[in-house]
Amino acid sequence: MFQKRTEIINNLKKISYLLPIGIFALALVTLYKQLHHMHLEEIHNVFSHISSADIFLVLVFTFLSYIILxxxxxxxxNYINHWIPIDKIVISSxxxxxxSYNIGFNFLTSGSxxxxxxxxYGLTLLxxxxxxxxxxxxxxxxxxxxGGTVLTFYPLKLPESISIPVIYFKVVxxxxxxxxxxxxxxxxTQRSFKIKNHEINFPKINIAFLQLIVATLDYVLIGCVFFFLLPHYGHVSYLxxxxVFLIAQMIGLISTVPGGLGVFETIMLFMLSPYFHSNDILGTLVVFRLVYYFIPFIVGTVLLSHNEIIVRKKMLTSSHRRTISKISAFxxxxxxVLIFxxxxxxxxxxxLPPQIENIRLMATIIPLSLIESSSLLSSMIGVLLLILAKGLWKRIDGAYVLSLMVLFLGAVLSILKNFNYIEALILFLTFLALLPNRNYFYRKSSLMNQLFSKDNVIAICLVIISFIxxxxFFHRHADYSHETLWQFGIDSHIxxxxxxxxxxxxVLVVVGILKLLGSSSKDIRLPNEEDMxxxxxxIRTSTDTKGNxxxxxxxxxxxxxxxxxFIMYSISGKxxxxMGDPIGNVDNIKDLIWxxxxxxxxxxxxxxxxxxxEKFIPYYIDIGLKLIKIGEEAxxxxxxxxxxxSAGKDFRYSxxxxxxxxxHxxxxxxxxxxxxxxxxKYIxxxxxxxxxxxxxxxxxxxxDIDYLSNFPLAVVKKEDKIVSFANVWLSAKNTELTIDLMRYDPAIADRTMxxxxxxxxLWGKENGYEYFSLGMSPLSGLEDRNLAPLWTKIGAAIYKHGEYFYNFKGLRAYKNKFNPIWEPRYIALPSNFKQVSALKDVALLISGGTKELLFK
Structure with a gap:
């Protein structure tokens, strides 16, 4: 029964993912049918009906709408009875x-x-x-x-193409x-309900009325934003x-498509098509998206970035480094992605063919040579931005600085070449969003030494091919000749x-050549005397004993x-x-890992x-690795x-x-x-x-006696004969000691250990050491739960039932009798199919080869 219910839930989840995709695809097909007759000239003129006065009104109504929101x-x-400064509430809202309006899944995105x-501001999760x-x-x-009022009482006259009875809308x-x-x-009646022992009361009636007033004003203002973008809006009533706007909004929300994109537009085109030409509706929809969604989205992203910078400084002083690393991870x-x-x-x-009027206007202000140069440089900058995206992904400071310069220059060139204010606005807003995020790009590395993966190369090539x-395609009717490339003039857009x-x-060729001529990776060689x-x-100044x-x-x-x-490593397969965390100056570890x-x-x-x-987990996540717990160290x-x-009774007896x-x-x-x-050697x-x-x-x-001679040896002797030994690793500042190689004479009982x-x-305690490490207990501490990752389940199962291969439980039990503190240990490795291969390579490396892995 439980399994069947689980299958039903999983199927519903699949449908929930496929449903918005299907709705979005259907919306795109419908939009194509509505707009396929439009020609290039009509697309250029699609915004011509919107006057400057209307744009001003729309901006005012948008501003007022977000204030009401x-x-x-x-x-x-006020409802939760918690005081927060009003400016903080407005910014957070x-x-x-x-x-969330742009990303979709409003409850989840706005909630997070x-x-x-x-x-x-001190608010709890509840x-x-x-x-x-x-x-x-x-x-x-x-x-x-x-919605209830207008759908019930307003006589809605639907277009003839929509065969839905009006009574359905009245029922809704x-x-x-x-x-x-x-x-x-x-x-x-002040009802309440419980969620996990927490009682939640409905708001008081006065707050409920205020909710009604605020929400109503919000929707009246949104309606005004759209209404004043329509041409000759006197031909259709505001109601x-x-x-129509409410119906489209509700269907868009139900679809869960981000911002209702495509779905909202389709409904509006259907409902308004009897009153306006589809070109005019399209222009209204595009400007509405730009003004009410996109511009606030960019401003909100900039404010969020600024807020994170402030939070970062505060949290650094409070040492909440893990939370900061999670922010910097994305x-x-x-x-x-934005730069790309x-x-x-x-x-x-x-x-795309430019607006000739714009070029003619610019030609009256600046020389034609500057217009032509701006057009050429814009394309080169576009390619450069595609390449710089990889550097930003890898957090390289040079990529950050160069991206800012290129974005700003690109925005200026967009104005100079043909007064393309939309292009300039996109570039400039991206520039403003990137500007306050300097701290996230900390790596001092050469851009030319960055490796471009197959996916990067394919993505850049696809964009270039699409551009060409x-x-x-848009110049398919042009007459091409050898002289076309060298023709200059206002109308020479081809x-x-x-x-x-x-x-x-x-640009691609130059970057490729520089990449080929650039320095290669660092030498791969065993350490020489100077390195050692x-x-x-x-090692002598480190508190991590594994560096030995x-x-x-x-x-x-x-x-x-x-x-x-430094990092010490070996190569096995690919x-x-x-081995272990990097050793040395903590301030340099981040760049060293990169x-x-x-x-x-x-x-x-x-x-x-x-x-x-757990010390450097954020840095491992930064480079795209996935962490798997492999055990715990005692x-x-x-x-x-x-x-x-009583706790020391067994030890006293031994x-x-x-x-x-x-x-002794x-x-x-x-x-x-x-x-x-x-x-x-004999032992x-x-x-x-x-x-x-x-x-x-x-x-x-x-x-290896040369290796062992670097450390003190803890030995057990009978008279003057050594019967067991272990080399002792000591850390700096008396933080920790542990043993590495442990051997005993088989003729003597292993109780000597x-x-x-x-x-x-006891010796370590007398000499002022804080901790003694008993080493790691493999696969211990893994949770065998339904929602645990596959590796965790496999590891937990091996731990429980793998006594034939290794005494996992026994080792944990043996170390547990010393009443240790258990600290988790992980392996950080690539995701997907590479994981299995990486785990195999690690096993072969530790065991010494395939034969040793399979036969002991």
Whole structure:
């Protein structure tokens, strides 16, 4: 029964995704049928009916509408009885409303934006939820009142092409009024409902009336915006336009298509076609979208960016770095898409025939040579913006600076070439939106050293090809000759287009040549003596003990530009696998991770970070990696560790038993390790033989006396004979100690390791160390839940039932008896199909090869 219900829910989810796509596709087909007869000249003249006075009125009504919309939030904040400055409420309301109107899924998008904005004013999740719900109710109160009234009582005369009986609209109107009366009844009787033990009351009746007034004014103003954009609006009544507008809005909302795009336009074209020419309706719809949706969207995005800058500064002082990293994870990508779009705009406008009147006007002000140069440079700048988008995606500071310069120059050139104010406005608004976001583009890297993926190259080529195709399509009746390219004049737009094509291809060729001649990736080589000295110096000042693995000299190193931090890595298959977190100066880690990622990409490799902590997770996410939990590391707080009381009973027993049998613990300084080489080698070989295994690689040490002589050795002796040993890793500032290579004589009971652990912890405590690490317990701490990711479920299942392969549970239980603090450890790796290959490469690298992986 449960499985069947789950299948039904999944099918409904699929339908919910497909429904808006289907509606949108149907709307586009319908729009095509309505507008296919239009010619290029009619498209140019589509806005001619809108006067400057009408535009001014529309702007005023739009401004007043958004002011009224802010009172949704003012009333909501009053409803939850929480004081917030009125200016903060207005800004928060405008940002959330202007952006959600364009993105769609209003409840989710406006809800998430309001949560982001209002949480900084001390509001709880429940209070913000009440605000979002209240604003949604206010919206539907307005819809119910205005829509219910006009649909019920206004004699709606539908076009003959629409065969829907008017009575259906009246039924909808009556239902809307019933919903409104029900809401007011609940407000008068002060009803309430519960959501997870939280009681939520309906607003008081006075607030409900204010909701009605505010929402009604809002819709009256929106209707005015659209009405005054219509040509000769005296031919049709305002009430008819408002009714049609409400119907189109409701259907657009139900479709969940972002902003009702396409759906809203189709309904309006159908309903208004008996009164206006389709060209005039199209012009009205485009300007309405621009004025009421797009311009507020751009302003809202700029305000949101400015708000995030302020929040970033505040949160840095409060050390909420994780939240900041989540914000920065998507801001550069948004601007990369916007810049790419701006490049498309420049190119596509260059392909379209310009307004000759505009060029003639500009020719009276500036020389023709400047007009021709501006047209050529615009196309070149368009291509440059397509290329710069990749640099912004990778957060390169040079791409940010150059993008600002190019956007501003492009806006100026758009005016100079043919007074294309729409193109200039798009570029300038993108410039303003990008300007306050300098902090998100922090990488000091060469633009020419960036690797362009196959997808990037394909996307740029498709845009260029589309630009060329559009130009030749719109100029398909032109007569081409060898001289066409060199013709100059006000009417020579075909020649300008051809020169733009040449300029675009020239930019691509130049960038390609510079890319080929640019410096390649950093050398891949094992560290030399100088590298090792530098790495050891950084290890000695690091609190991360895993950096000691570099002393095995089996890994490649990559340093940051200042050589104050390094990453140690190995290559297995196509995977470039970093062991642990980067070591060194924390301020340089971010750029170092990017350098490593790009070096791997330049060699067609995949970036992987194995056994990393939570410390640098935001940086791994920034470069597009996905994190998977692979286990937990056990750490013991040494100040709380002792052998007293019931908790230390087993440890006391182990110590007494071993010392009674003649064993004792000792720490041998690193300089004396060579003196015991034969003893240690014998124990190590015997241990490997009895375990039927070989030395593991990469993530742990292997027996090499040169490697072991870098560390103190914790040993257990019987008389003067060593029976077990482990090399001890020590961190800077006495933060942590741990052991790496652990071996014991198989002829002696393995209880010696318990004794060694306990005595080493006590030794560390005496020497002022804070923590002792028992290492990672693989696959432990993974949640086996229905909604858990697939890897987590597989890992949890292996942990529970994989005793045949490895004693996962036993290892966790053994470490648990020391009462440790468990810290999660992750692997950061590419997504999709690369994941499986990367996991395989890691397993082969650690085990030492396929044979060792399969046969122990």
């Amino acid at each position: 802010s009172f949704y939030d003012v009333l909501a904040v 405008f940002i959330s409303t202007s952006i 934006l309001r949560y982001r904005l209002y949480s900084f 209070e913000i939820g009440k605000i979002v719900t209240f604003c949604g109710l206010t919206f539907w109160v307005g819809i119910s009142f205005i 109107g009556v239902l809307l009024l019933l919903i409104l009366f029900s809401y007011f009844f609940f407000c008068i 008819y336009v408002l009714t 801001i550069p990508q948004i601007f990369a 779009f701006a490049g498309m705009v420049l190119l596509f406008f260059e392909a 195709w559009l130009g030749f 020649s300008r287009f051809l020169r733009s094509v040449v300029g675009s291809i020239f 000295d530098l790495a050891v110096k950084q 693995l570099v002393l095995l000299k089996d890994k490649y190193l990559i340093f940051d530009e200042k050589r104050e931090a 995977s470039w696998i970093c 350098d490593f990622h790009e070096t791997a990409n330049l060699h067609q490799g995949w970036t992987v970070f194995y056994e990393v902590s 750490k013991i707080k040494l100040s709380e560790f002792n052998l007293e009381g 110590v007494k038993r071993m010392e009674k049998a003649g064993y 613990f000792e720490v041998i300084p690193c300089e004396y390790a060579l003196d015991h080489e034969k003893e240690l 190590s070989d015997a241990w490997l033989e009895i375990k039927h295994t070989s030395e593991k690689k990469f993530s742990m040490g292997f027996f 318990d004794y060694l652990f306990v005595k080493l912890m």
